Amino acid sequence: VMAGLSLLLGRILAGRVLRPLRLITAATRRISAENLDERLAVAGPADEVKELADTVDGLLERLEASFVAQRRFVGNASHELRTPLATMRASLDVAVAKPEPSAQTVALAGRLRTELDRVDHLLDGFLLLARAQHGALGAPAPVALDELAREALAARAADLAPKGLTVDDDTRAGARTRGSRPLLSRMVENLVDNAIAHNEDGGTIRLATAHDAGGARLVVETGGPVLDQERVDRLTEPFERLGADRTGSEGSSGLGLSIVAAIVAAHGGRLVLLARPAGGLRVTVELPAAAGTEG
Template sequence: MKLAYKERIAWRLTLVTSLIILAVFAGIYLVVQVTVVSSIDRELGLETDKHRSQIFLVDGEIRFLHKDEWQEMEHSQIQLNPIFIEIVDLEGNSMDRSPNLRANHLSFSPEKSAQKEAWTLKIGASEVRQMQIPLVNAGKHEGYLLLAKSFEDSRELLDKLRNVLLILYPGILLSLFLTMRYLAGKSIQPIRQIIDKTNQISQSNLNERVPLAEPNDEIGQLTRSINELLERVEASLIREKQFTSDASHELRTPLSVLRGTLEVLIRKPRTQEEYVEKIKSAFASIDRMSATIDQLLALAREEKGKFSVREELELITFLEEVTDQSAKEQGREVRFQCEASTPIFVRANEQSLQMILSNLIQNAVKYSQPDAEVLVKTGVAEGTPYIEVCDAGSGIAARHLDKIFDPFFREKEVVDRAVPGTGLGLAIVRKLAQESGIRVSVSSEQGKGSTFRLELPDS
């Protein structure tokens, strides 16, 4: 079963912390062990130095500087931290030993004598720490002095420390996991609130937003991102509803005209002239619907990313061809003007840019006087290539400049003058420009005309 997010956080943090604690406990145990062993080895070193000056081997015989030292209580009985002493010859044969060894012997390791190295061993049922030094008389190596000190108390101390750490470890891990789980639950509480709020938001209340609690942390950033997403979705749905409504209206009107025309035709016999007139009216309605459908298809193709591929394009030559073709299609003078002295290279989709310019030039021709000139200019301003489509038409009211790129928007004055159009041309221009990374702006003055400016990314 998949664990909850707070459980996974708690387990991960507990695992990492448990490894750190384990390393700390191991360090503590090793430090104490090294300290205890070093202390015993230091005491053994002092004992060996003391007895080295008191015991001699002369021609295989043991001589004592103070014989009474062997009669002291620490050598004659088992007591707290006793010292065990044994003297052996070069072959390791015991020559004498302290009474507290009884029937036991210390370990003989001549290779450890030179380094004055200590080691741990068992003597009967007891554990001791032993050191061995050579006995030299008049420069002659005669035998070895073996000294040992009880390691029982130190071993008991180390075992108790180890047991305490082993008992504490699972208890610490359990308390750590519960603490981490609680803190993880508290930490993700804002996320739970976000989840609860977003689950309440549907298409019917898409205007609601997730409350912003801590704007400067990651939760605040997540909240802002969700709210921005909701704003984009809401705006998209509003545009979709408006688009559907407008498209339905635009298609319903010519259909109604067409239906009315045909109904009039079948009511009674008509003259040939009347039939021709009504059929021409029907064709006009069909042409209007076809134009609307073509524009809607263009929008649909753009939204599928058909024009997203960009290639290097020489702008001056391209615009000369576009203006010549537009002048032939529109039957109007479309003049091209270049304000740059060198070729202009840009990265753009040729088909997309051609459709943008075609729509802008069509609009310029449509809203200008029949004898007015349409001007297409290009150049480079502050390192940015640009194209301008200028007309001397009726212009656009300032209050409508932010709406002219909305689908199906047409000024009332234009509709009243029965200027043909669907209101989709500039919507296509904006979408294609956004897809191509082109910045579109417009300046207009009523009665004097409009200028649409395209700023293109250079190569």
């Protein structure tokens, strides 16, 4: 009897001791780069458990400060670089505007403007990436993914023809999420741009939207050669490309899919990149459904 009672008391005491540790473990697992502002904030006596929780909170505070500083640096540096770029453009305009500029001057100005456009595009990517990673969504609003997809396709009709690309538009109404329309629009535009730039001549692009109780989905599929899934998994990292085996890679900023990943994460969604067995790439974006959306 005494042995059974001792065992029971031991379990009760062990449960009371371990319960705070389990709560700390569960709370720590919920915290990621997107919610580093959360703290454990364990109350109670100043014992070893509270000391552990306070240590974790201190670590989270230092990590949050580091992440914020990094994102602020990217944004500030990108803004600061606008001034010298504008000065360069003005200098080119002055040189070309002189009476009877030489053919070499005009040709050089054209090449330099092309490079300046590429730098501008890269800076835009940096700013958008910093904004998305910082969670600067603005006032959230209901957004229809099928509308964004059709708008992106319509704006890029002239880019589809030269490569002879065929578009299979399977977008349907009802796939609605809630968030920043400008950011979500850029997300869809980047996916369509990626599908056009990294496609083979005469290839296909399929866009589809769907919704259910789990949320809203957007799927973008392209044809092409069979890709390596391990390399595809790294495409959301900045400046990561598949290389020469994807047509157009050399002209890419390397930020397109990393921006997509940041926007999806900022909206509490999930991004899946899949190398299709038949060749090409399948990109799936899963986002929370807007309130009131029927499955």
